Amino acid sequence: MTIIEVPRKSNPPNARLPNTGKKPETSKENKQKVENIPLLPIIFICSVVTAWCLALLLNSFGIVGNDDWFDGSSQEVRIHPQHGTPRYRPQPHSEAPNDKYNHKIGGYEPFIAIEYGAFGSRVGASVDGVMKIFPVNGRLKTPNSVAYLDEGVLVGQDEMDLPFVNPKNIVYGMRSMMGRRFSTDQTLHRDTQYLPYEVINKEDKPFIRVVVNREDIILSPEQIQAEIFRQLKLAAQDYYSEEITHTIMTVPAYFTDDQRQAVKDSARLAGLEVLRLVNEPTAAAIGYDAQNQEYLNARDESFVLVFNTENADTDVTISSIEDGMFGILSTTRGEFTFDPPNRPAGESVDYRYDITSEQYQERSDKHIAEQLITTVQNALTAAKLQKGDLSILIMTGDESAIHEIQPFLETFFDGKTFLSGVSPDTAVLRGVVYQAEILSGDLDGDWVGAFDITSLTRGIETAGGLFQAIIPRNTLVPTRKSLNVTTIHDKQTKMMFNIYVGERAFVKDNTLLGSFELDYLEEGPAGQVVVEVVCELDTNARPEIRATELGRGNMAVWNAGEGFDERHMTEDLQKMLVDAERYREEEVVEMRRYDGKVADGDEFGIVVVPREEEVEQKRQQMWK
Template identity: 30%
Template structure:
């Protein structure tokens, strides 16, 4: 590990946990450094794969995807904090090659084959594996263990999804210091990179990623960022554009091959190959007017080829593009601002590279120039890193200060099933608000208090977050007892609700962790232990691979050293040369035939080869024999 600059034990990394890609950064030496992974990439695919021998994360998981689609997990962010019965989950699971099953009531779990056994993982576990990879990337860069992080989530994530994301951080060994909204993080990135231009202005962050869409309006005054309104869709992004192309290709294939029987969507490998080709075409169409989709032997030995124009793609996705603008209009309405009052429209997220989206957005804002000065893939991690530095307390922070707002109203169930709002949406948090309620019946000594999240008038149409059961209430006529219910929303947007009877002083409290989507403490403890086992397994696999590599390198070093010696050189006898070449060839063949060899077995082979090659060690170090000591070696010296 290499230490790049001064490292402080209080450092807090910033992680953008994305649907398709994730990114990590850290503030060091008066700037944010977005950290490249071991492959040299600054963003890492949010993919996790399970094979017969190991677990793979990131680029390695993507590389083996075509041959192992049923056991390669992606888009876990679309499952986290949701119910199995959620209509979006039911829709998505039909398109994924891996299995999503129902477990523990109504929770979605992902089922794979790993080392010959059936395994089931919660979405939080898969997200924890990706977060763990980001943690490892940061540790390799900093040369030290990382314990603390700021993690971003879509602005429209509800309480359950935020808590589930925090659980994922806990599972991978991170102390999550703050959960912040992705648009706010992007705004911080914009602000830090344009500090000299900041004055009083309204900016709109349009954040369209692989799986989620967020839009937020922020007001900047000096270095203070206040979120005025936020909105979006936690199930809208680049993956949905891919779906449209896939649907088009399926219809096109059926039209061109009417004689083909069977359902293409039931063939996992067919769908995976087609989806990969469609995603490639989508990216091409951001820079070209046409893209060709080619898949050899797509289904039943039939090849498939078609050309899609940018105009046709825009027509397919027109409804989805318009949905983003509907959210923009709603957020402006909530912020009580007109299009002309927005000074900057900042683009974030890889999907904002689509030309039609930029065209529609520019037109929506009456020709206003869009701001593309920040890297759309890295901006969120950049802002999270700034927030981490602010929280670290390393030194006085003179950067930007941000204030988050609540995306959905929080309240209680009133009589007749109506929503009684306690904290309205777009309220800045942290915040604490109370409401006094009373009993519905005479001499009632206990009551259930249901806590909801949402904007509908009736609670049946909103989301139940949890329930308090208050006992020991003062016996009195209905409406007489005074029950104070207090909602406390912390810096992470996580809710605590407390109720107490002002007369008897009985009370109850609940931190909304929400059984409908979040993990119990027992589940987290179990998963943490499993995660530790994965780390140990990964370390063993890494040690085994390094041992194999060392043996292979030594074999080729012998062959290269002997190949570089002059034919007239008398330092090495012919018999010795043949014996050394044979020994190295035998080891290479052994490696090929023993792919699952243990570290100890490879180490033993290397030790034996080193003994055999010890007389020519100087050649391995100094291949130029003119600098070597004049001495002849022969085969007898190593017998």
């Protein structure tokens, strides 16, 4: 919502100047000339100057953009359905008929793409093959802040725009709160205790308290963020002149399943259904057309580093590209400052030290390089790669910061340059718009990369009640992985497959998804019959398990079905992850006792057939 300041009406032509109480010191002739001066032209000129100054003032606050104010198009004020206060909404652009751009996607309305950034968000779409960004209140990038006033709600304004508003009612940073819990996230309390607005613990989740018309209002982060998503939606609707209900949206690669679901819930409150969530580094790489670089064709698998910086926050993501599919290997977050630390950590003493500007710049450069290299090196270590293994380097985010830090990174990578040709600030939005265009059917192409991750490991039960992982957590979907299993009894003609999700070593501590049997196996000694188990996840992370007897083709299939919703099985995701880490050492000891043993009543059990490389590795260890 935007509050529009209406210019004051000019004085009528017959208005008189205020009486000063002094008698004019003029002759009769001069007095007659003054009375005959026409006031209407003077009032008209003053009104024009006043309106011009008012327009510049509104534009400086971001309330009205230059194009919206001066292009002569009509403006419309609508009443916000919830708060009953005016919202500024420009009329659709008039350079061409609107129905020309009403591209449909499988019966959906016009399809939009949203870049959900840490500090600001943008909405765009592909128009005749060109990315178009829809401005909100004259801004191409809307700050992720919401101000709650007695008169209504202001979206996209910060403290600098609203100096006379209570800072406790200006709320921002919802992206870092959604989907988190106080009991399982140790850093959440630290992240929220120094904010200017009030954060409370409600049902183990962060909520925000604001005061409107002297009444306390408790809001969830999803409700607050929905105000911003609603404005992005309205901006696109103004362009297309019809209702929009579907979108593709970007999220950080490190987001958990709960955080991703919270983003979807927030968008749903704004009237948007999120069909796909795209990881920001993947969208950035697509925006640079990284998957189509010519030199990638010579390698089966290539590696891409995406360095993102925004407001001194940095994150480095390393992905693999194979057959046009992106897989995230590691994500590391960090911070950097341009100024080196110049205060001693000891007691305060009187000390003077003269330093030249060149010496200060040298210290500053060294300080920046150390911070950047540490973050990049941590990402390389987590991905188990060397800097020479990287094929593509990409930078996204704040262009002014990129200009300063890019030389340090290129030096670290031995002169290897970053991809260019695309604005780093819009690369993420460009990538997600490209994906939206493919989804809409307006562009012939294949899906590039995956758009969600598995929140928990998928696997099956093996002998002794052990949990055998097939697809680890944080794997990008869609995906397909397999392993081989064999019988544990002589003349065993049936196998029972119990599918679980979780991170614990024993199935009793994980969540059962379903079960199925493979019958009519060939009779033979234990370990002779080999069955391939394939676990496949679609774009919505719905699992399908296939068990096929090798050599005979005997097969059984289990799938979760259309109504599968993993959220109901992983509501306490953070607690499950904490417990897995807490009991890891104890479970390792217990696994050594039960590995390969048959539990009581395990008539149709299975054991995993080691892969050749695993057998060779164990053989080498024995020789050592």
